[in-house]
Amino acid sequence: MTEPILRTDSITKYFGAVKASQDVSIELRPGEIHALIGPNGAGKSTLIKxxxxxxxxxxxxxxFDGRDVTQLGTVARARAGLGRTFQISSLAMEYTVLQNVVLGALGRDGGVMSFLRPAMKDKALVAEAEAALERVGLIDLKSTRTADLSHGQRRQLEVAVALTLRPKAFLMDEPMAGLGASGSKRLTGFLDGLRAEAPILLVEHDMDAVFALADRISVLVYGEVIATGTAAEIRANPDVRTAYLGEDA
Amino acid sequence: MTMIRETYVNAAIMLLLLGIPVWAHVAGQPFTITLATKVAILAMAGVGLNIALGLGGMVSLGHAVFFGIGGYSMGILAHHAQTFTPLMEVPLLIEGTKFMPVIWVVAVAVSALVALAIGALSLRTGGVYFIMITLAFGQMFYYFAISWPAYGGEDGLSIFVRNDFPGLNTLVPIQFFAIAFVALSLSLTLSHLIARSRFGLALGAARQNAERVQTVGLDPMRVKLVAFVISGAITGLAGALFADLNRFVAPTMFSWHLSGELIIFIILGGIGRLFGPVVGAGLFILLEHFLGGLSEFWLIYVGAILLGVVLFARGGLIGALSGREVAHD
Known part of the structure; x- marks a missing residue:
């Protein structure tokens, strides 16, 4: 078995007496999409954080990537190669689409203490950003103000920014939310191809997407992983059926 | 389109600021030149603040600290030079100076250092707390200056002869104006370049959404702190020039009124707009001059104008003249 890129080793988090994460051990292996599902309040967001x-x-x-990152903050983990997208889009809303993606390219490049050279005329940064926009299908909107994008387009933009980081792993929190049927289908196709570049830990409510994409699925209930397995195994698991999938699964 | 219009508006402002004192020089109106010099210097202090406030979203109500430090850098160095007493003898001999470039370097360096210290502490907070902590630092410096008898305490320090700049007679109003105008132009150029630079892109993003900046692996606090230092240094240099204009330094240079006035310049002119502080300072000084002659309560009118700008022209006067800001490319 190949060494996992990302591994949580029995992590536990309490909020007062509430166990938000209890002994959670999950792995993200190279080349896979590992979906994390669970009912509302199961502790998915806490785990992602x-x-x-x-x-x-x-x-x-x-x-992460062979290092203990438990004590590192968000900036250091992003620099280590963790590409994150948010449940509620988190972008620089006054900037154009292209500026947001160039910011991503700048983050990877790291030369931020440069005060005189114009960022948006930097050929390498802009080329990298435009390539990412091309891939997610937003290139025609590159001059649009981010605040004027639809929710779905903001999702795509977050993915584009994450791409410019050339991460070792993606951490995606409900990327399908707000996309609509056709957008969701497009993104599903895109993520399908993306796993070869870097594995994806995917939190998602869209079960069609999860079962279409995930190599493995972990089910979180009351802060605990009650099952991990392939789509078929999860479908067949009686605990999962009662706890989460309900009658129609 | 609006971008091009704003460039024209900016050029017109600079021409006006240059043209009026040149005319006054020819017409023999030295007081008008002094007014224009005051506008240029206060505008420069505002340009400094605009880097923190406009680009970085840091509402500092303590920028008079840097203005005052620049002023006292000039005052202390020139005071020692005019009284022929060394600034310090142990461990090494430091003499005062009347040489402007040296005074400026000292003003910039000390302001930058103090901005680093104040910024590092203040940026742990945000929002209203940031405003309050910068105000608190301002008050600390104000009362420290008042209670420091060696340099005049409450009465301040008078410098009898304006400091020297090679090749110029700085006592001639138009020549000192030239220095202030060039300094303002350079600070505007720097501000323009920073806004468009890689650093400026990260700083603007840090203002809008710190989480976004962290997610791409950059530290928004570090970016903001550097911007705060640059901002403080520019305002400090303006303080040194202001003290030289008046040939006088007093604790009022540290007062929170002045910090507030700098913010008013920026709001009047347009937050984050390159020439916002220039228009704001110009309008403020004009109102002070003309309305101040009519009534000692002239600030009431400034208040009314400020209210009008905030309610009806969110982009300030620059915004009203040249339209909504477009995202730069």
Missing amino acids: QIAGNMTPDAGRIW
Whole structure:
């Protein structure tokens, strides 16, 4: 078995007496899409925040690309190669689409203490940004103000910014939300191809997308992983059926 | 389109600021030149603040600290030079100076250092707390200056002869204006370049959404701190020039009224607009001059204008003249 890119090692997080994460151990292996599903309030967001570095677990360790990153913040984890997209789009809304993506390219390049050279005339940064916009299908909107984009387009833009980081792993929090049927289908096709570049830890409510994409699925209920397996295994798991998928699954 | 119009508006403002004192020089109206010099210097202080406030979203109500530090850098160095006393003898001998370039370097360096210290502490907070903590630092410096008898305390320091600049007679109003005008032009150029640079892109993003900047692996606090230091240094240099204009330094240079006035310049002119502080300072000084002659309560009118701008012209006067800001490319 290949070494996982990302691994949580029995992480636990309490909010007062509430166990938001309990002994969670999941792995993201090279080339895979690992979906994380669970009903509302299952602790998915808390888990994502611990993986991204917004929160530190009370117990347990997080490994990324062979390093213990448990104590690192969001900036250091992004620099280490974790490409994140948000459940609620988090972009520079006054900037154009292209400026947001150039910011991503700048983040990867790292030369931010440059005060005189114009950023948007930097051929390397702009080329990288435009290539990413091309891939997500937003290139025609590159001069649009980000605030004027639809929710779905903002999602695509976040993915484009994440691409410019050339991450070692993607952490995507509900990328399908707000996309509509056709957009969701397009993004599903896109993520399908993306896993070869870097594995994706995908939190998603769109079950069609999850079952179409995921190599493995982990089911989180009350902060605990109750099952991990292939789509077929998860469908057949009786605990999952009662806890989450309900009658129609 | 609006971008091009704003360039014309900016050029017209600079021509006006240059043309009026040149005319006054020819017409023999030195007081008008002094007014224009005051506008140029206060505008420069505003350009400094605009980098923190407009580009970086840091509402500093303590920028008079840097203005005052620039002023006292000039005052202390020139005071020692005119009284022929060394600034310090142990461990090494430091003499005062009347040489402007040296004074400027000192003003910029000390302002930058203080901005680094104040910024590092203040940027741990945000929003209203940031405003309050910068105000608190301002008050600390103000009362420190008042209670420092060696340099005049409450009465301040008078410098009898304006400091020297090679090749110029700085006592001739138009020649000192030239210095202030060039300094303002350079600070505007720097501000323009920074806004469009890689640093400026990250700074603008840090203002809009710190989380976004972190997600691409950049530290928004570090970017903001550097911007705060640059901002403080420019305002500090303006303070040194202001002290030289008046040949006088007093604790009022540190006062929060002045910090507030700098913010008013920016709001009047247009937050984050390159020439916002220039228009704002110009309008403020004109109102002070003309309305101040009519009534000592002239600030009431400034208040009314400020209210009008905030309610009806969100882009300030520059915005009203040249339209909504377009995202730059």
